[in-house]
Amino acid sequence: MERQDWNILIACALAIAIASFYGVCTQDDAFISFRYAENLVTGKGLVFNEGERVEGISNPLWTLMFAGVIAFGMDPVLWSIVFGLCFFSLAVWGTSRLSSSVGAGLLPVWLVALDPSFLLESMEGLESSMYVALIVWGFVFLLQDIERTEYLPWRSLIVFGAAILTRPDAPLFFVAAQAGILLYRPSIQSIRFVCRSSVILGVFLSLVTAVRYGYYGEFLPNTFYAKVGGVAIERGLNYLWAHISTHPLVWIGGVYLCLQSLHIKRLRIVLPFVLGHALYVLLIGGDFKPTSRFLLVLTPILALGASLMILRWSNQSRWAYGLVVFAILPRAGLYERSLDWAQTRRINFLGRKAAGEWIAQNTPPDWVMAMHSVGAVPYYAQRRCIDMWGLNDKVIARTPVPDFGSGLAGHERSNPEYVFSLQPDLYIPEDDWLGLQRIEQKVELGFPSDFEENYRPVSIPLGASWMNIWYRK
Known part of the structure; x- marks a missing residue:
């Protein structure tokens, strides 16, 4: 095994050991997905109440996974933990691949793996770790596919499609990624690449919407109408600050990443997503959970900027790594709160x-x-x-x-x-x-x-x- 592989293995093993202290702490909302899955398996349909076609879930792919679990007579609570930690590990692995592609070293893996917010969220039975893994691997594959613009990027398209079935805001991720491609390489070839990808994902999204409308009679999940009613900037600011105050290093790294995108072209691919997603969370007001789950998708990318910043400063001052220790101190309190x-x-x-x-x-x-x-x-x-x-x-x-x-x-x-x-x-x-x-x-x-x-x-x-x-x- 190479050094990078050992880094991933040790980081994931330590993270899972820490996660074991959380125990079975399944979030109440997870049982909504379990109920939909159980009703599907028992022939009542993908519904909350039999005979009422309302889409009260926003994670259909995650829910369908549990239909398989329940169909085989297994406990969805236990398997939600297994799935959560598996996707958590995939996200850490993907972070390592992203880090290698921009020369960010080993630090991003540890910033992601030892994030108590991400760890706890992975144990709570929701789709958050799956979505983070899909976002990370979407960028991993996109960075490879963009070098072969004459081909259809099937790998990244499959990941984008899976993300669309996992969370309703995933189309924004796809749009941001395509904007990043044009920033990375503004050329006719890139425009054609983006157009081909957009047509394929557009057809897929249209099919998903048609199936939703045919079954539920709505173009959007019912959760959209229940949760969205306008902008909530004040609440969004508080939500962002709660994450920034406990993760200062990655957010400083995010600023550094934005600045370095002027010099490191590959960083431009992720730039629109970082800015766009932060704005999106600000406008909708975030989420009620203290795990900052709507911001977890940014952590692997912001960690790239943090690592690049530390690597550069370490060449100029031996105190650079001391900054890492100082900046992650707020996480100590976060571990206690997460427990x-x-x-x-x-x-x-x-x-x-x-x-x-x-x-x-x-x-x-x-x-x-x-x-x-x-x-x-x-x-x-x-x-x-x-x-x-x-x-x-x-x-x-x-x-x-x-x-x-x-x-x-x-x-x-x-x-x-x-x-x-x-x-x-x-x-x-x-x-x-x-x-x-x-x-x-x-x-x-x-x-x-x-x-x-x-x-x-x-x-x-x-x-x-x-x-x-x-x-x-």
Whole structure:
């Protein structure tokens, strides 16, 4: 094995060892994909509730992978961790390949592999590590394909296509990559190369959209309508700063990468993506999770700039590598916070799983439940569920929200009047419904005036905990 291979192997092994301390900390949203996958396998269709064609997922390829897992009778929670760490390792390997292509050395591999945000996200059951791996390998293949402009870049096109099926913002990645090609080599050959690639991906995207419209009756996933309602710049600035403050070295490296693109032509291919994606995250306001998952795709690329900067300064001063130590100190606190977040997710998962299993065993199978975080509880309860944040409900997803963008990302839409007009048999509040104490729930603001006439608070013992919910009278 070459030195580069050993570098990848050791970095991934150390990273996975660190990840083991997080334990099973599956994010609640992951169970939405698991539910879609299970319904597909059992013949109910790629839906959240049987008979309701709503696309409440934004990661169809990831979800279909779990349809295979469930079809073989395997545990999606366990396999989400396996898949997450496998794609994490692929992303690290791809970072090494990218680094070699621009002469950035070994440091980028370690900046990516030991990022606690990326590590934790890879353990939480979502598609984030898969998407990062696809982005990185898309650029790896593109940097090779651009040297052969007379051929169709099938490898990079396949990766771009997979990315489109993994996250809805992937077409922006493709557009940015094509702009990077023209910056790298502004020529007739490059224009033809970009046009050929764009036609092929355009046809593929059109087919995907046609299938979506034919099945769900919408051109975009329902999650788009639920989560997007305008720009959220203030929230986006806070989101960006949260990542910059804990990853200063890679962001300084990003600035250096932009400047060095004037001299290193290959860096121009990634430049539009770096700038475009940062602007995109700023405008949409980021995400509610502390793992900065929307910015993880930038880490491997920004790490290239950081490494190039350190390598150059190391030739001028022996203190250059001391800068690395100083700049990564904020990550020490991030490791501690990531462990706390993982523990919270783990407790959350275990409690919600127990609650869902209790509902499955102690309520009639035709009962309908309503709640906000529609992940683990509905998955294990096996009951029809009204999604009160609207990811899986077309009416709520299109409910107007005053001052959209000022609240928690992805958790701003609601329509209690509509929800309770459907007369769910069981309502689970978002806060304080599962804990060590028995409490009597209070009616929430904005609920129908006749809510207490139709629902009664119930406290149910659940092991050492209590489940404080509402039953329809």
